[in-house]
Amino acid sequence: MIQPIVFVVVTIAAFGLAFVQYRRIRRNVLLGQDEAIGGPKSRRWRNMLLVAFGQKKMFKNWIPAIFHLFIYVAFLLTQIELIEILVDGVTGHHRIFAEPLGGFYTFLISFIEILSLLAFVATLVFLARRNLLKVPRFHKPEMKGWPFTDANLILYGEILLIIGIFSMNGADKVLQSLGAEGYHPTGDFAVSSWLGPALFGGLETGTLMVIERFGWWLHVLVVYAFLNYLPISKHLHILLAFPNTWFARLTPRGQMKNMPEIQKEVAAMMNPEAAASSTEPQEETMPLFGAGDVFHLSWRELLAAYTCTECGRCTAECPANITGKKLSPRKIMMDVRDRLEEVSKNIDSKDPKCFPENPQTPLPNRLGYDDGKSLFDYISREEIHACTTCNACVEACPVLINPLDIILQLRRYEILVESSGPSDWLPLFNSLENSQSAWAMSSPRDAWNQ
Amino acid sequence: MNRIPTMAELAAEGRQPEVLFWVGCAGSFDDRAQRVTRAFAELLQNAGVDFAILGQEESCTGDPARRAGNEFLFQMLAQQNVAVLNMYGVKKIVTACPHCFNTLKNEYPVLGGNYEVVHHTQFLLQLLKEGRLKVEGGSFRGKKITYHDSCYLGRVNGEYEAPRALLEALDADLVEMKRCRTKGLCCGAGGAQMWKEDEPGDKRINVERAEEALETGAAVVASNCPFCLTMISDGVKAKDKQDEVLVYDLAELILNSK
Ligand code: SF4
Ligand code: SF4
Numbered sequence: 001m002i003q004p005i006v007f008v009v010v011t012i013a014a015f016g017l018a019f020v021q022y023r024r025i026r027r028n029v030l031l032g033q034d035e036a037i038g039g040p041k042s043r044r045w046r047n048m049l050l051v052a053f054g055q056k057k058m059f060k061n062w063i064p065a066i067f068h069l070f071i072y073v074a075f076l077l078t079q080i081e082l083i084e085i086l087v088d089g090v091t092g093h094h095r096i097f098a099e100p101l102g103g104f105y106t107f108l109i110s111f112i113e114i115l116s117l118l119a120f121v122a123t124l125v126f127l128a129r130r131n132l133l134k135v136p137r138f139h140k141p142e143m144k145g146w147p148f149t150d151a152n153l154i155l156y157g158e159i160l161l162i163i164g165i166f167s168m169n170g171a172d173k174v175l176q177s178l179g180a181e182g183y184h185p186t187g188d189f190a191v192s193s194w195l196g197p198a199l200f201g202g203l204e205t206g207t208l209m210v211i212e213r214f215g216w217w218l219h220v221l222v223v224y225a226f227l228n229y230l231p232i233s234k235h236l237h238i239l240l241a242f243p244n245t246w247f248a249r250l251t252p253r254g255q256m257k258n259m260p261e262i263q264k265e266v267a268a269m270m271n272p273e274a275a276a277s278s279t280e281p282q283e284e285t286m287p288l289f290g291a292g293d294v295f296h297l298s299w300r301e302l303l304a305a306y307t308c309t310e311c312g313r314c315t316a317e318c319p320a321n322i323t324g325k326k327l328s329p330r331k332i333m334m335d336v337r338d339r340l341e342e343v344s345k346n347i348d349s350k351d352p353k354c355f356p357e358n359p360q361t362p363l364p365n366r367l368g369y370d371d372g373k374s375l376f377d378y379i380s381r382e383e384i385h386a387c388t389t390c391n392a393c394v395e396a397c398p399v400l401i402n403p404l405d406i407i408l409q410l411r412r413y414e415i416l417v418e419s420s421g422p423s424d425w426l427p428l429f430n431s432l433e434n435s436q437s438a439w440a441m442s443s444p445r446d447a448w449n450q
Numbered sequence: 451m452n453r454i455p456t457m458a459e460l461a462a463e464g465r466q467p468e469v470l471f472w473v474g475c476a477g478s479f480d481d482r483a484q485r486v487t488r489a490f491a492e493l494l495q496n497a498g499v500d501f502a503i504l505g506q507e508e509s510c511t512g513d514p515a516r517r518a519g520n521e522f523l524f525q526m527l528a529q530q531n532v533a534v535l536n537m538y539g540v541k542k543i544v545t546a547c548p549h550c551f552n553t554l555k556n557e558y559p560v561l562g563g564n565y566e567v568v569h570h571t572q573f574l575l576q577l578l579k580e581g582r583l584k585v586e587g588g589s590f591r592g593k594k595i596t597y598h599d600s601c602y603l604g605r606v607n608g609e610y611e612a613p614r615a616l617l618e619a620l621d622a623d624l625v626e627m628k629r630c631r632t633k634g635l636c637c638g639a640g641g642a643q644m645w646k647e648d649e650p651g652d653k654r655i656n657v658e659r660a661e662e663a664l665e666t667g668a669a670v671v672a673s674n675c676p677f678c679l680t681m682i683s684d685g686v687k688a689k690d691k692q693d694e695v696l697v698y699d700l701a702e703l704i705l706n707s708k
Contacts, residue, residue, distance in 0.1 A: 253607075254606040262521045323652055326649065388639065388641045389517050390605065408519065412521060424645060432515055439480075446478065
């Protein structure tokens with residue numbers, strides 16, 4: 001009787017804690033600016049099914065894609081087993097679906113077992129790849145410390161989960177063959193029907209029961225720990241890859257977000273009469289000129305920051321990074337997330353220092369939040385200036401993140417709000433303003449046409 | 451190349467050409483890119499295309515200003531261009547610069563400028579298919595040529611095939627670089643980098659790309675962008691290979707194939 005009670009308490013605690021954490025993430029994402037979601041639904045479905053569910057972009061590189069797929073599918077299917085675990089846990093039954101499902105149950109569990117075995121191999125390969133092989137993208141400066149530990153932790157967790165599954169099923173198979181009471185036959189599972197006897201054959205019934213329970217609880221606890229670990233980990237992508245690919249921008253890649261306020265102002269400058277007679281009401285709120293902090297990015301970009309898998313495929317393709325510049329598109333995404341987490345902590349602690357009566361920030365945010373810091377405390381000028389807008393990072397990202405959009409908004413903030421930026425650009429701007437061409441030349445534009 | 455009429459001249463005669471050739475800042479002012487402009491114009495004239503330029507009424511599209519973050523400047527240039535283009539009732543534009551191509555095609559519609567915009571490699575391929583343009587291929591037959599995908603034609607606008615089809619028409623032996631098509635490495639000029647010094651690093655991007663091009667053993671590097679042309683030429687020079695390996699725009703290759 002004690003087991004179901006413990007189970008219910010642990011389950012409620014795990015889900016309750018998770019609820020609080022995911023609600024916080026939702027709130028943080030919504031700190032961003034509103035952005036309308038345009039484009040046909042059919043293309044969104046396509047993106048989500050192909051890129052998130054089908055992992056299409058992973059398959060640009062087959063070997064990691066296959067191993068990643070093993071872990072991913074095993075993880076998805078293990079959650080089917082979790083349904084039984086939940087029912088068993090609450091009711092105190094043992095494998096409640098075994099009898100009603102019959103042969104199908106055997107098939108299902110066998111399938112999960114085979115995938116778990118493949119996932120086990122994949123996990124070992126990934127551990128070796130991260131820690132022994134020096135794949136450069138895993139050892140960039142932004143991966144030092146927590147991000148590196150984070151990547152390994154999940155792999156250890158996966159191993160624990162698989163140990164749990166096989167101890168549970170293996171011990172069960174041996175108990176069944178001994179005819180122990182309560183362990184009804186389930187048919188032969190693909191892996192544990194030979195692995196079980198090999199590992200646990202000859203043990204006493206009592207010991208076997210302990211092993212079976214140990215495996216069962218290990219399985220449950222790892223899954224619950226996982227659920228609560230995701231919000232602080234890059235592995236949040238398991239969940240967020242779906243909304244992130246669904247909400248990905250569908251406008252042409254080469255189209256930067258238009259700034260209607262500036263468009264209107266310039267139009268008025270160029271045609272003062274038309275503007276004076278216009279009956280359009282003047283905008284009251286202060287317009288956004290680029291982004292200096294997380295509040296100025298769109299919620300979509302904040303969602304992307306939480307979705308980033310920190311895989312570094314973007315950085316590995318970035319021409320600036322390849323040639324030794326400090327810019328790394330992955331770091332841009334990680335910095336946005338870190339800054340957002342900092343803001344989130346301050347908001348939660350209601351730190352009065354962060355809510356001054358008269359905020360200093362030149363750009364609006366709904367909360368009146370101002371801690372005297374900005375995204376530029378995380379991302380240096382040197383980084384954003386090095387970008388060639390080549391879109392290699394955008395092309396590379398397996399979950400449709402666009403680090404370039406964020407870089408360009410930071411550049412806008414620098415030029416439009418701070419009036420700073422690389423001094424090398426001043427002659428360019430001057431010449432564009434005075435002679436409408438990128439170089440100041442004494443000869444006319446069509447001198448070549450003689 | 452014969453002198454090309456301007457839109458204003460044609461309008462004075464009450465005529466409208468089939469297509470507007472958008473020259474761009476590099477094509478107008480940069481010595482090297484001017485040669486590409488003339489080569490392309492000559493091809494158009496040979497093919498009997500009815501075209502004109504804006505001449506002194508053309509301004510920068512605003513691409514470098516916008517990507518540097520200077521939206522005011524971009525809007526000023528872009529709105530001025532849209533006004534001029536709409537005044538002449540322009541329907542179709544061809545340009546030899548992928549940055550102009552991208553801005554005209556993707557960023558002007560929101561500002562009220564809707565045109566059919568094609569890149570010169572696409573236009574040349576079209577002329578070839580229609581039989582208006584002949585490629586003899588003599589001088590490049592079997593020659594090893596490698597092709598550099600510009601970011602704004604390739605990755606940004608998804609055109610990888612038209613330039614390659616032109617090389618095929620030259621009967622050249624196309625050897626791909628390690629990083630090509632969607633993975634093509636940038637030349638380092640985009641995003642207004644052309645106008646500033648590099649940030650501190652180990653190497654210049656154009657040198658990295660030039661090294662990759664040299665690795666293929668090709669005698670010619672084909673490009674589709676005036677900025678790539680400059681960058682890769684400089685990279686090849688930095689490796690002291692400018693006498694063995696030549697960097698050309700596709701329009702020049704086609705014109706010189708006879
Ligand atoms: S767009 Fe910028 S950040 Fe992205 S890969 Fe190119 S240079 Fe790097
Ligand atoms: S932005 Fe995309 S490609 Fe870059 S690290 Fe994050 S998930 Fe990977």
